[in-house]
Amino acid sequence: MSKVEYMPVDCLQVPKMLFQVEKFKNLSNTAKILYSLFLDRLKFAVQNGWVDHNGDLFVIYPKSEMKKDLNTTRYGVDQAVQELVKIGKLVRIVQNNGKANHFYINDIYENEMEEESMMTLDRIMANMPMEEREIIMDKMVAASRDILGTIADMGYLDEYETPLTPMEERGYYDEEGNLDIDAVEADGYEFGMDLAFGVLSVCEGKPEHVLEIQKYVNEQYECCSNKKFMKVLETIARMNGNEEVYIEDMYACNKEARNYYLSELMMCFNFVFNEMCHGTGSAAGCDFNSEEE
Structure with a gap:
């Protein structure tokens, strides 16, 4: 390609530290790409009004869009998010009163510096006599309690302690807090497909x-x-031996979501048999219309 033909391409920037630092190496590639997508969205936080009352930036990223961007399932999205939260400690999730979650993105470099600071403290305490180590630990526990008490007095503690509902965990609400029918139907479709092929596998021949x-x-x-x-x-x-996550998704639906979920599930379930199996025998290893012939 010549210089004249070259056109700049809008690229996704992926931090090299995700591949260089030991604790980040255990993150899946999906989680690393998702973190990079979070950083990409963070660039537009101010423009989109994603700023809280403390002036901190956050990101709104519906799971339905994550599934599309990553070309994966809802289960794959959940796994990647949990990796960033629990393993990498790169993302913090805050509930938004039933609406789309706020994702606070931690700076990967600051995260590493804090980790090194804690490691230094651990090394110092490891060389202390047990009695002195217990004195330090007591002071740390007391300080933590004081901090939590102050947060509770300010009225912020409930915000972090309120657990997400099963519907919210699965992204079945959109950014306005309304039922995300597409997200519900997408999971119902996946279960219907998996269920049908499970039956075909168990009943092969x-x-x-x-x-x-x-x-x-x-x-x-x-x-x-x-x-x-x-x-x-x-x-x-x-x-059939279908994955447990499909059963959990189904039972997570409330009364309204249940109708959409089951309707889409049955549509897909019957599609597999009616359109892909009957008269072909390709999926079950035999001809479904053999008696008619």
Whole structure:
């Protein structure tokens, strides 16, 4: 490519320290890319009004967009976020009254300097006699209690202690706190797909069993309440050996979300059998229409 032909490309900047510092090496590549995407969004925090009352910048990044940007599942997104929070300590999540979470992004260089400072303290205390070490620990505990007491008096403690609801954990609410139907249906679609292929795998070579299960599931969907129908799906999922996360997602849905989730699940479940299996035999290893011939 000549200089004349070259056009600048908007690139994502990935910190080299994620690959050089020992504690960050254990992060998955998905988590490293996600952290870089957080940093990229942070550049527009002021422009978007992502500034709290203390003047600290945060990022709003719906999980539905993370899934699209990373080309992964919701489970993959959750895993990457948890890695950044727990392993790398690079991201802090603050609940926003039922609306989209605020992600506070820690500076990777400051994070490393604080870590080194703590390591220095650990080395000093390791060389102390046990009695002196206990005196220091008592002072640290007392100081921590004073700090927590002050935070509680200011009225901020509840903000950090309030656990997220199962719906919020899965990103089933949009930035305005409304039900994110696309996110709910996307997870229902994934479960429906996994459930159908699980049945095909368990019943390989037995098309009559596959069709019986499909018929039974549809009958239960029509005549049972959503709660009873979910028990039916759970039983089949456990028979198939489907991942536990699908069952957890299903039960996390509230009454409103449940209708969208199950409707999309059944659409995908039937699609696999009706469009991909019947008459082809490719998925179950035999011809579903052999009797008609």
